[in-house]
Amino acid sequence: MTDAPLLDVENLWVKFRTRTGVFDAVRGISFTLGKERLGIVGESGSGKSMTGRAVLRLIRPPGFIEADRLNVHGEDILSLPEKGMRKLRGGRVSMIMQDPKFSLNPVMTVGQQLVEALRAHENVSRSQAHKRALEVLDEVAIRDPQRVIDLYPHEVSGGMGQRIMIAMMLLPNPEILIADEPTSALDVSVQLQVLDIIDKLVRDRGMGLMFISHDLNLVAKFCDRIVIMYAGRIVETCKASELRNAQHPYTLGLLNSVPDLERPRDHLEVLKRDPAWRDAPSVSARQ
Template identity: 90%
Template sequence: MTNDAPLLNVENLWVRFSSRTGVSEAVRGISFTLGRERLGIVGESGSGKSMTGRAVLRLIRPPGMIEADRLEIHGEDVLGASEKRMRRLRGGRVSMIMQDPKFSLNPVMTVGQQLVEALRAHERVSKRDARKRALATLDEVAIRDPERVLNLYPHEVSGGMGQRIMIAMMLLPNPEILIADEPTSALDVSVQLQVLDIMDKLVRDRGMGLMFISHDLNLVAKFCDRIAIMYAGRIVETCKASELRNARHPYTLGLLNSVPDLEHPRERLEVLKRDPAWREAPSVSARQ
């Protein structure tokens, strides 16, 4: 496998939900690739951004259906893979960090037990080695006194630390792709940056691919290389994070300008005027 082959290769991905009132389409034919880079996926709730993240790992339950011309993780077809193989991929090659650590950590197991278990589910390692690596990873996510933290239960740690533990847990099996779905929106502002910095550093050091899903365009711009902006299940615009200022799509501009800015006060905030044409416009490809 060459190094420039994309880690994640998605072409014409659809996610549909059928219900009594008909079929609703959460993701409507989007295409993107993810290399060893940081890709931000931004949109409002209901834009299909979280569904995209889940579809990659085939984590959508019936009545949801995933269709794609191509959906490959490191060249391996996801849609045709067996459920057993998918379990190896999830958490092994591809890890996912969810929004709220409170719901992602098991409340009746200590942090240490969960970390060791997470690792041993994907690799044959002795408990002692697993513990050693857990300690090392906790240290990497800037947790002081990891020995003590290993013996704590999830309710005994703060939100920020919980999310750092989640990151540690997800990074333990050395995945190649990390999907972070609103990893910090449950955290306080001052902790957010710290957690993101840690995540950012680890992803870069290990040369992983990061798919950062968020509703906060500015945050994404700060932590990603490339940005894809989703609206109504389609990608309406894609650009380099550094060139976000030159974005042209009115939806992107609307998202940028609707945020109140402490240093540049305005009497009224700009409000998105949603154009029905955006919904129908073909999806922009975010392939590279």
């Protein structure tokens, strides 16, 4: 059991029942996550966020999940009752959402939310939880935790809000952290700061990180391994350091479509989508 990967997914499908039949958002992907930083990249609609949510079984009807295997640290979570899932979510597996503006409760102070998050998973007293909250705020590089803990979400900036989100997710010491575009709502200068914090925490605590983003270059810099998704399937997977040798035309297209400050071009390359990509079988990203 101990050497089982943190997350083991085989043949995962996310489907939605619609008036015109069943729509497949994720189509049979397989991957594992160890104590590493795994980047999942794709355009909007490629199924990358759905994959992240499916791991926590957060797909609501009319959507549903099918998989041959969905294990967290050797434990099957497909058959876990909803009560067990609630313990798992935020406890052993946490998720950082895209925009702090929409994911923090606007009518509770930062401190109240942090304490609530911790007490939902651990049996600690209120004052102890308050102390832990202060510590974790300090850990995510918030300068004056004593002041920030009594603020309401609208009184903090976007970058600080995202750091508070991270702090909240880290409080119960999760094994797996799922970050769904954690920096796309932030400024470039703040982005790096937030990434550094996530990076440091993941290293120090030995967590597994699933980093979902549409920015291939960012992921290449930040993660150990990359999974590239297109139309609900994995088209390519590689080590981040070997991204330069990527083969798939979709990966190359994504890489070349970014405007580069140092190498100006008259025209940016535009992705030419090949219908064959959609039908190609999914590449396994198991290790």
